[in-house]
Amino acid sequence: MVIALSVIGSVMFMNAAFGATLRSIQDKVDINVNFVPDASEQEIFDLKTSLEALPEVAHVGYVSREEVLADFREKHKDQVNLQALEEVGGNPFGARLNIRAEDPSQYQGVADFLGNRNTSISGDQIIDEVNFLENKEVIDRLSKIINSTETFGFGLALLLIIISILITFNTIRLAIYVSREEIGVMRLVGASASYIRGPFVFTGITYGLVASLITLIIFYIGTFWLGDLTERVFGSINIFEYYISNFGQISLVVVGSGIIMGAVSSYLAVMKYLKS
Amino acid sequence: MIHFDNVSKKYDEDSMVLDSITFSVEPNEFLSIVGHSGAGKTTLLKMLLAQDKPTSGSVFMKSKDVNSLRKHELNELRRSIGTVFQDFKLLPDKTVFENIAFAMEAAGKTDEEIESDVPYVLELVGLDQKAWRFPEQLSGGEKQRVAIARAIINQPDILIADEPTGNLDPLHTQDIVHILQRINDLGTTVLLTTHNKGVIDSLEKRVITLENGKIIRDDPEGKYVL
Numbered sequence: 001m002v003i004a005l006s007v008i009g010s011v012m013f014m015n016a017a018f019g020a021t022l023r024s025i026q027d028k029v030d031i032n033v034n035f036v037p038d039a040s041e042q043e044i045f046d047l048k049t050s051l052e053a054l055p056e057v058a059h060v061g062y063v064s065r066e067e068v069l070a071d072f073r074e075k076h077k078d079q080v081n082l083q084a085l086e087e088v089g090g091n092p093f094g095a096r097l098n099i100r101a102e103d104p105s106q107y108q109g110v111a112d113f114l115g116n117r118n119t120s121i122s123g124d125q126i127i128d129e130v131n132f133l134e135n136k137e138v139i140d141r142l143s144k145i146i147n148s149t150e151t152f153g154f155g156l157a158l159l160l161i162i163i164s165i166l167i168t169f170n171t172i173r174l175a176i177y178v179s180r181e182e183i184g185v186m187r188l189v190g191a192s193a194s195y196i197r198g199p200f201v202f203t204g205i206t207y208g209l210v211a212s213l214i215t216l217i218i219f220y221i222g223t224f225w226l227g228d229l230t231e232r233v234f235g236s237i238n239i240f241e242y243y244i245s246n247f248g249q250i251s252l253v254v255v256g257s258g259i260i261m262g263a264v265s266s267y268l269a270v271m272k273y274l275k276s
Numbered sequence: 277m278i279h280f281d282n283v284s285k286k287y288d289e290d291s292m293v294l295d296s297i298t299f300s301v302e303p304n305e306f307l308s309i310v311g312h313s314g315a316g317k318t319t320l321l322k323m324l325l326a327q328d329k330p331t332s333g334s335v336f337m338k339s340k341d342v343n344s345l346r347k348h349e350l351n352e353l354r355r356s357i358g359t360v361f362q363d364f365k366l367l368p369d370k371t372v373f374e375n376i377a378f379a380m381e382a383a384g385k386t387d388e389e390i391e392s393d394v395p396y397v398l399e400l401v402g403l404d405q406k407a408w409r410f411p412e413q414l415s416g417g418e419k420q421r422v423a424i425a426r427a428i429i430n431q432p433d434i435l436i437a438d439e440p441t442g443n444l445d446p447l448h449t450q451d452i453v454h455i456l457q458r459i460n461d462l463g464t465t466v467l468l469t470t471h472n473k474g475v476i477d478s479l480e481k482r483v484i485t486l487e488n489g490k491i492i493r494d495d496p497e498g499k500y501v502l
Contacts, residue, residue, distance in 0.1 A: 190355030
């Protein structure tokens with residue numbers, strides 16, 4: 001049962017690690033809206049407010065014309081582009097909005113919204129370019145990868161959990177098989193099904209409790225050992241810190257699963273001997 | 277009290293284990309059932325405990341068909357019948373006292389009742405000095421006496437003894453027969469199956485003889501005749 005519970009716990013850790021990695025990739029994906037230099041700040045802030053009101057938008061960042069220019073200067077230090085900029089004179093850049101959606105699949109909706117809001121009240125075009133269209137293919141592919149990883153992870157978790165329950169069920173059934181004579185004698189003296197089943201279900205629950213405590217200790221040692229490695233591989237998550245900070249939730253799932261698996265397996269395993 | 281009404285049992289087409297069995301047992305009767313191995317003696321007892329169902333016919337206990345009982349009624353029925361087997365069926369990791377107490381616990385008796393009744397029944401079967409021994413520390417005859425004590429601890433109406441002396445030497449056999457007679461004298465109906473001619477002849481009680489699943493003889497004060 002320790003193995004079964006370890007599988008359930010490991011699935012939680014895997015989900016956390018993949019989830020953190022996917023979130024950090026998602027955070028790097030956004031839409032940049034470059035405005036024409038003539039667009040007024042008022043119009044840009046109006047658009048920002050409308051965007052923030054959309055449920056699919058997580059965050060909108062405003063970068064002023066001056067900051068865009070300063071960025072450009074910083075990026076293109078020592079390059080010919082800077083000379084060209086000096087020759088043009090003034091600030092040829094418009095302001096910029098960086099938009100982050102709640103989910104990568106929602107960027108198309110945000111892009112469509114921007115397409116409809118491309119003109120000012122006076123009828124002039126205010127948006128110079130939306131670079132989502134350039135990133136569209138990358139975003140689509142990322143959305144697909146994230147979705148299929150989640151589906152695969154869930155399927156794998158379910159499969160491993162079913163296998164674990166079957167292994168536990170068989171182990172407890174074997175333990176009850178040893179006691180079949182005792183069950184037979186109990187039936188003979190007229191013991192009720194619940195009287196016979198009670199001690200076995202209690203034993204199953206005790207197995208589950210002990211197994212879950214052992215599992216939690218193994219996780220403590222295992223995650224302590226793997227913590228630095230996971231931080232290097234997944235970047236944004238240290239599995240030991242995750243275990244410590246989510247100990248309440250993880251121990252609840254592991255102990256709860258142990259108790260349920262022990263009780264259900266014993267209940268079902270003893271049923272066979274209660275039929276006659 | 278007990279009535280077998282035209283009971284037949286077939287496990288497959290060719291083997292008729294019981295064939296149209298009809299007989300009754302009165303309260304406080306001592307009935308021995310004899311017959312060769314495979315004559316159907318044990319099947320007959322299993323029918324009474326509703327461990328096996330007849331292919332046709334009915335088994336009645338106190339006017340109730342045992343095969344139409346609900347689960348809790350079946351548990352009650354089994355509590356009103358004590359059973360003793362050739363292989364004792366004692367729990368090896370429990371002491372003599374615990375083996376008997378366990379039957380009382382299963383019947384929902386309190387700790388006080390267990391503390392007062394178990395020593396009494398151990399005295400009745402002559403094992404009051406060996407209450408804390410384990411079954412492996414007892415002789416065959418002693419094991420069977422523990423099994424009898426367990427069977428009668430809940431004061432059953434009927435005691436079923438299926439070949440109780442099959443594994444015992446003549447001395448222990450007589451011991452067990454005396455205990456069964458004493459239990460019968462105290463008011464419990466006893467159903468005994470045996471191969472032992474000496475036991476049957478010494479009892480001078482009612483004997484039913486089975487052959488090939490049929491009753492061939494039912495004598496009120498019978499002898500072992502096969």
